[in-house]
Amino acid sequence: MTGQVDRRSLVRWLLAHGFTEIRGRASGHRRFAHPTGITITSPGHGPQDITKKHVGMILRELERAGFDKDQARRELSA
Numbered sequence: 001m002t003g004q005v006d007r008r009s010l011v012r013w014l015l016a017h018g019f020t021e022i023r024g025r026a027s028g029h030r031r032f033a034h035p036t037g038i039t040i041t042s043p044g045h046g047p048q049d050i051t052k053k054h055v056g057m058i059l060r061e062l063e064r065a066g067f068d069k070d071q072a073r074r075e076l077s078a
Contacts, residue, residue, distance in 0.1 A: 004049045004050075004077065005049070005050045005055050005076045005077055006048045006049050006050065007042055007043060007044075007048055007050060008048070009076060010042050010050060010058070010076060011030065011032075011042055013072075013075060013076055014032045014040060014042070015032075017034075017067070018034055018035060019032040019033060019034050019040065020032065020033055022039070027044070028043075028044040028045040029041050029042060029043055029044045029045075030042045030044050034065050036065045036066060037065075038061050038062070038064055038065035039061075040058055040061055040062070055073075055076070059072060059073055
């Protein structure tokens with residue numbers, strides 16, 4: 001990844017691409033669902049930057065939902 005991905009930009013990207021936030025859990029994390037059935041969990045606490053490991057896991061899930069992984073990576077790290 002050329003740039004960092006932070007929680008706020010991930011949430012903005014998910015909402016702009018058809019995801020809706022799922023409420024109801026007592027966890028500090030935020031969950032987002034897509035109509036394709038994919039659920040993405042964003043860290044809700046800790047450092048603003050998301051680790052490379054978690055970004056990779058999120059990108060794999062986005063690819064399963066039909067998104068272009070490389071394009072999503074570019075948009076998230078911009």
